[in-house]
Amino acid sequence: MTPEPRLEAAAHFVRAEVHADIGSDHAALPITLLRSDRVSRCIVVEKTPQPLAVARRAIGRAGLLERAELRLGDGFAPIVVGEAHSASITGMGQRTMLGILERGAERLPPALILQPNDGAELLRAWGPTQGYWLTGEALTTGFWRYAVLHLERKTGNDPAYLGVPGAAARRYGPHLLRAAHPLLLAELQADLSRLEPLERFGRAEVLEGVRALREALAWLDGRQVGR
Ligand SMILES: C[S@@+](CC[C@H](N)C(=O)[O-])C[C@H]1O[C@@H](n2cnc3c(N)ncnc32)[C@H](O)[C@@H]1O
Incomplete structure (x- = not known):
């Protein structure tokens, strides 16, 4: 099954040994990443058991369970510091995403791929305060117009805004x-x-x-x- 354009655009920014997808639900993004070998392993996080079970079934049907680890918890709480090289959060409002990023501040990986369903203004403003540069952006069609942000941890001022x-x-x-x-x-x-x-x-x-x-x-x- 072809993923939605917003998830395809998010996948395009990911290239990692271990990637974490926060709030996976149907697991379309982790499945795309594993199938295309953009990642070797994917940690799939869901905050409640039912969507976690949905994700497990979908990944199982795709024959990818050996390369996926499914964990229950809030945002980055189930991620051990340093174990993921990148993480994605997609398909939520930017305020929800900001809350997840703020609560998980100590555990964030060096690369983040964020696709909010509403505006991306708060997330763009958040990046420089936490030492993340905005190194790439995409805009895709779908039910709404979706921005996809690629943030990478770097030192100094982000040249994207110059x-x-x-x-x-x-x-x-x-x-x-x-x-x-x-x-x-x-x-x-x-x-x-x-x-x-x-x-x-x-x-x-x-x-x-x-x-x-x-x-x-x-x-x-x-x-x-x-x-
Ligand atoms: C609308 S779905 C988006 C699913 C998928 N990421 C996408 O882009 O289509 C949001 C999912 O994120 C999960 N979620 C929301 N807040 C979360 C949190 N703090 N930690 C983990 N999962 C969360 C919800 O349970 C839900 O399954």
């Missing part, structure tokens, strides 16, 4: 803006139609969104003029 205005970069993604990704351009137009009529009501959330949007559009325009 030369891209801050609010626009956090909301829309510095790599996606630099690439003028076609799905991102469609998202900017959709945000413009959605947010502009709401601006006059003055809600802080809307005003912040409009600011980031205008920053992004002006930056993209400026680049075209400069070409």
Whole structure:
């Protein structure tokens, strides 16, 4: 079975001996990673027994149980420090993911692949505070538009954000803006139609969104003029 584009995009960023997938449920991502030999072993974490059983059955049907380890627990709690080289969290809201990352701060591996179902702004802002650079981004279609972030632990300032205005970069993604990704351009137009009529009501959330949007559009325009 072909995985959803968002999970395929997440898999593309993974290359590790031991990988941990947090909140696997149907285990489509661990199965993709093991089948394609992007990882040798995968630790599959679920917080409740029922989805863990679903994951076990799916991995069993795929004939991959020998290379998978299934563990029950909250986020990174079942991961021993240093045992995983990378980890993924996909298909959840960014606030839930942030909570998992914050509770697991001591156990995080050097590479993270994050695919939130809503915005990615909080996760992009979190990275630099914890010494993670945003080394890659993807944007895929599906039920919604999904951003996929590849974060790697490195020292110094993250060059991804150089030369891209801050609010626009956090909301829309510095790599996606630099690439003028076609799905991102469609998202900017959709945000413009959605947010502009709401601006006059003055809600802080809307005003912040409009600011980031205008920053992004002006930056993209400026680049075209400069070409
Ligand atoms: C919507 S599903 C996403 C499944 C899959 N990762 C995907 O992208 O399609 C979210 C899964 O994460 C699990 N989950 C949520 N919070 C978790 C936590 N703190 N630790 C482990 N698993 C968690 C839920 O039990 C659920 O099975």
